[in-house]
Amino acid sequence: MSKVTTLFYRGKLIESSHNIKCYIGSVDDKCIFTTNNDNDFIYPRSSIKIFQAIPFASSNAFKVFNLNQKQIALSCSSHCGEDFHIRELKKWIKKTKLKLSSLKCGVHNPLDSKSTKKLFLSGNKPNQLYNNCAGKHLAMLTACKLNKFTINDYLDFDHPHQIKIRSIFSKFTEEKILMKNYGVDGCSAPQYSFKIKQLGKALSNLYKSYNSKFEYSFDIKIMIDSILKNPLFIGGSKNLDSNLIKISNGNMFCKGGAEGVFLFLHLRKGILGILKVSDGNERVLPSVMYSFCKKFKLLNNKEMNEFKLWNNLTLYNHANIKIGDIKTIIE
Secondary structure (H helix, E strand, C coil): CCCEEEEEEECCEEEEEEEEEEEEEECCCCEEEECCCCCCEECCHHHHHHHHCHHHHCCCHHHHCCCCHHHHHHCCCCCCCCHHHHHHHHHHHHHHCCCHHHCCCCCCCCCCHHHHHHHHHHCCCCCHHHCCCHHHHHHHHHHHHHCCCCCCCCCCCCCHHHHHHHHHHHHHHCCCCCHHHEEECCCCCEEECEEHHHHHHHHHHHHHHHCCCCCCHHHHHHHHHHHHHCHHHCCCCCCHHHHHHHHCCCCEEEEEECCCEEEEEECCCCEEEEEEECCCCHHHHHHHHHHHHHHCCCCCHHHHHHHHHHCCCEEECCCCCEEEEEEEEEC
């Protein structure tokens, strides 16, 4: 059985190890590599935000509210609360005249540590826009406003907007979502579990849609192109997904999710992948993606060198002394 393990060495001793479930395939449904967990159910969490944003995109909100590409990218994002994120979200909420209190995602400090310190030192407190899922929630509320749906209950399972999102998932995975697969996400939005192979089918259909061979092609193309041109707006300055999009020169669309989930789609090579760190530890993902990019030639030599510089595989302590290494073993 194929196996993927990321090892953390302190000196020459393996201090920690993490197993990764994964499926790598082509967009024509051929398996390239698998750990044989294809039928395992996982919660993809934020990695599937682009699918959740399709009803927003198809509502014609882009034109009605004159939303720019950065705001469109934010609709699919897990932003880190950096100044440039908050600035565009403030413009968006002003354009739509939505109330801050309408966002039911909750409040937390910016995921970016420098932004958290800056906010604290300014004497201000975070609000709903600092939640990493604020863009997704603004997208939902914007679509609800245009469709004249109720606002106060937009996250309810039976709300018409959530029903639309479920229909999108069913269409792209080509399977019906069962009630037993329903859960609640960290931002209080409905979340659904899928088999890893279902997510592979969804990515395959996303690729087809981007190339005008599946439904919602116009909307998908606008969203993906907005993300590729503004990669820092899907995550942040230090995020793996944002930086991998940059490093690949826009040839890869990818998105991370909580608990060690990562989805990627190479838009030129037609290769897709679903990764899930079994113990949920997200720290292993840069090493895993570097190893996969090398093994399956997802990046050229120049891009691999850039990825290696960004993704330091050597461990240092706070005194900048080398203490170990990170290695991903693909068997």
